Amino acid sequence: MSPVEIGALSVVAIVAMVYLGIYIPIALGLVSFVSIWIISGKSILAFNFLKIAVSDGVTEYAFATIPLFTLMGLLVSRAGLGSDIYEVLNRVFRKITGGIGMATVGANAVFAAVTGSSIASASVFTRLAVPEMRKLNYNKRFAVGVVAGSSVLGMIIPPSAMLIIYAFVSEQSVGHMFLAGIVPGLILTAAYIAWIFIAGRVKPSYLGKDLDMVKETPMSLYEVLDKTVPITLLIGIVLGGIYTGKLTPVEAGAAGALAAFLIAVVRRKIDLRGLWDTALETGHITAAILFLIAMASLYSRMLGYAGLPNELNALLQAYDLGFVEVMIIYVVLMLFLGTILDTASIILIVVPLFLTLVESMGMSLVWFGIVTVIGAEIGLLTPPLGISCFVIKSSLNDPTISLKDVFFGAFPFAVIMLLVLILLINFPILSIGILG
Numbered sequence: 001m002s003p004v005e006i007g008a009l010s011v012v013a014i015v016a017m018v019y020l021g022i023y024i025p026i027a028l029g030l031v032s033f034v035s036i037w038i039i040s041g042k043s044i045l046a047f048n049f050l051k052i053a054v055s056d057g058v059t060e061y062a063f064a065t066i067p068l069f070t071l072m073g074l075l076v077s078r079a080g081l082g083s084d085i086y087e088v089l090n091r092v093f094r095k096i097t098g099g100i101g102m103a104t105v106g107a108n109a110v111f112a113a114v115t116g117s118s119i120a121s122a123s124v125f126t127r128l129a130v131p132e133m134r135k136l137n138y139n140k141r142f143a144v145g146v147v148a149g150s151s152v153l154g155m156i157i158p159p160s161a162m163l164i165i166y167a168f169v170s171e172q173s174v175g176h177m178f179l180a181g182i183v184p185g186l187i188l189t190a191a192y193i194a195w196i197f198i199a200g201r202v203k204p205s206y207l208g209k210d211l212d213m214v215k216e217t218p219m220s221l222y223e224v225l226d227k228t229v230p231i232t233l234l235i236g237i238v239l240g241g242i243y244t245g246k247l248t249p250v251e252a253g254a255a256g257a258l259a260a261f262l263i264a265v266v267r268r269k270i271d272l273r274g275l276w277d278t279a280l281e282t283g284h285i286t287a288a289i290l291f292l293i294a295m296a297s298l299y300s301r302m303l304g305y306a307g308l309p310n311e312l313n314a315l316l317q318a319y320d321l322g323f324v325e326v327m328i329i330y331v332v333l334m335l336f337l338g339t340i341l342d343t344a345s346i347i348l349i350v351v352p353l354f355l356t357l358v359e360s361m362g363m364s365l366v367w368f369g370i371v372t373v374i375g376a377e378i379g380l381l382t383p384p385l386g387i388s389c390f391v392i393k394s395s396l397n398d399p400t401i402s403l404k405d406v407f408f409g410a411f412p413f414a415v416i417m418l419l420v421l422i423l424l425i426n427f428p429i430l431s432i433g434i435l436g
Contacts, residue, residue, distance in 0.1 A: 003039045007306030010035040014299070014349060019340050025288075028348065029295035032302040039306060049305075053298035061250065062167070062174050063293065067286040068253030069159040073115035074278045075260035076234070079269045082111045082124045084227035090132075091219055098200035098207050100136065101146040102193045104129040108150035109189040112157040114234045114256070118380060122151035122388045126395040138208040140401050144392055145409025149192060151388045152377045152417070155343060157185035159238065159253070161289065162343050162376070166369040168293055169300060169351050173366075174249040175242050180366045180431045182239070184374065187430065188420050195416055230263045243434075296348040309356040316357060323361060327425050330354060331375055335418075338379020342387055346376040366435065367428040374421045381410040381417070 001009075010031045017027035029050070037046040076082070086107040093099030093106075107129075108121050115121065125147045133143035155162045158178035167174045199206045219227075238256040241247030247255060264270040270278070303309055316326060337346045351372060358368050380388040389406040424430055 003306040004308055004311045006035055006039055007303055007308035010302065010306075011308075011349060011353070015337070015341065018345050024342075024345050024348070025291045025295040028292075028299045032295070032298045035302050036305060049301050050298055053301060054294045060168075062164075063290065064250045065159070065164055065174055065253045066161070066289050067282055068250065068257050069161075069164075070285045070289075071278065071282045072159075072234075072238075072253060072257040072260045073120060074281055075257065075264050075270070076111075076114045076231075077120060077124065078274060078278065079230070079260065079264040079267055081114065081231045081234075081263070082107065082121075083128055085110045085231055086125070086128050088219065088224055088227050096197070096200070097204065098196040100129070100133055100138070101142065101196045101207070104133075104146050105150040105153075105189060105192045105196070108147075109153050109157060109185065110231060110235070112154040112160075112185070113239065114159075114231060114260070115154060118151045118154040118377070118388055119391055121154040122147065122391040123395050125151065126392045130392075130396065130398070130401075133208075134398070136208075139206065140398075141405050141409035142207050143409070144396070144401060144406045145411070145413060146192075146196065148381055148388050148392055148406060148410035149413025149416070150189075151392075152380050153185055153189060155373060155377050155380075156181050156188060156370075158182065158242075159249075159256075160373070162347060162373050163369065165289075165293065165296070165344055166347050166351065166372060169296060169347060170355055170365045170369060172369060176366050176435055177369055178239070178242055178249060179434050180370050181373075183430055183434055184370050184420070184424055187423070188374075188417065191416050191420055192413060195412065234259055234263075292344060292348070299348065300352045303352050309353055312353055313357045313360060317360075323363075326357065326361070327371075331371075331421065331425075334372070334375035335378060335382075338376055339382050339384060341379070343373070343376040343380065346379065347372060364428060364432050367424075367431045370431040371421065371425055374417060374424065378414050378417050378421070381407075381414040383407050386410070 013031045014027050017031065018024055033046050033050060036049050037043050040046070086103060089103035089106045090100060093102045096102065104125055108125055111121055111124065126144070129147055130143045134140065154160065158181045160178075160181060163177040163181055164174055166172070167177045196207075234256055237259055238252045241252040241255060242249055261270070261275075321329075333350065334346060337350065341349070354368075355365065358365060380386060383389075386407060389403065389410055392406050393401070393403045
């Protein structure tokens with residue numbers, strides 16, 4: 001077989017192994033190592049590729065953002081800032097039909113801006129919002145759907161682990177990826193809120209029957225400030241520092257982690273035991289992500305060695321496909337893979353194949369990263385994998401809500417994501433305009 005054929009078979013093998021449940025980095029590393037060995041006929045070359053990939057995966061300065069933002073996110077969760085912003089927004093939207101759903105979307109967006117995790121958002125707001133909505137007679141599918149839909153904001157609004165992983169794969173600036181995610185994240189947030197508002201006017205039964213309004217009394221100014229200032233401060237430190245150029249992403253992560261720790265201490269939400277547990281969890285998550293990145297580096301090098309990206313580029317050019325056709329193929333591929341693979345797997349497997357083609361078309365790789373992450377994130381809401389939906393189901397203490405209800409509830413939000421994705425593809429300025 002030719003190197004290109006071996007490279008193509010390796011991609012199929014990796015997808016199959018991941019789908020069968022094999023740990024993603026193991027699948028990437030094992031198949032890539034064996035493929036290089038077969039192509040070259042030399043085991044020493046495969047070991048050299050592995051050595052370089054591992055070295056790159058642990059020595060890059062930019063990767064220090066991973067433990068720092070992970071630590072910040074865990075400390076934010078311990079400090080209870082997610083429930084705080086949810087309470088405040090509940091008061092803001094309490095007199096609007098569907099207001100609690102809007103509050104859930106808004107709180108998830110803010111929570112995403114300091115944690116960067118869809119799974120954390122899904123877990124936190126399932127416990128906060130779903131019981132509250134059910135108590136107020138909201139439709140069970142809407143209740144879980146709005147949590148599932150808004151949880152994906154954690155992977156789009158920076159800081160985001162997926163944006164960091166894409167930045168590595170495409171050799172783009174982490175800071176640029178973070179900035180490019182702000183406007184698309186806000187657009188998606190606004191689209192979700194608009195959908196809930198319109199649905200509440202046009203088809204109230206979608207939200208539920210005989211809805212009760214949130215009955216909490218208005219907060220005092222002191223309560224509002226106590227619950228909003230800390231998280232606003234964190235967002236200002238992290239995103240404000242990066243946007244103004246005062247802080248690099250690594251420095252912003254360090255400053256944000258320190259600020260989150262101080263907030264948790266002042267609120268008496270953490271002790272020495274809690275700090276130790278948080279540090280251990282940060283270490284576990286960081287090690288897993290860096291292992292993933294190292295094996296992804298080996299995979300990318302294997303693809304380049306096999307010549308597969310250039311072959312794919314030549315094949316598509318031979319059919320004289322334009323920008324629209326290429327993007328349709330790419331989005332359909334992302335949507336299909338999203339039904340069987342998680343977001344990180346999709347980014348690591350597919351992006352290296354298309355980078356050369358996108359560059360040859362003169363398109364921004366930063367914009368392409370936003371398109372990629374949103375396209376892959378749709379998979380979090382679609383069966384059979386739908387990780388966010390599974391997290392929500394496992395976090396629920398309500399036997400009347402099935403996994404089928406979660407998927408059906410999430411479907412309208414997946415459609416909205418697809419519409420926003422089409423908008424961003426047609427108007428790249430919405431992603432990269434903030435970069436100046």
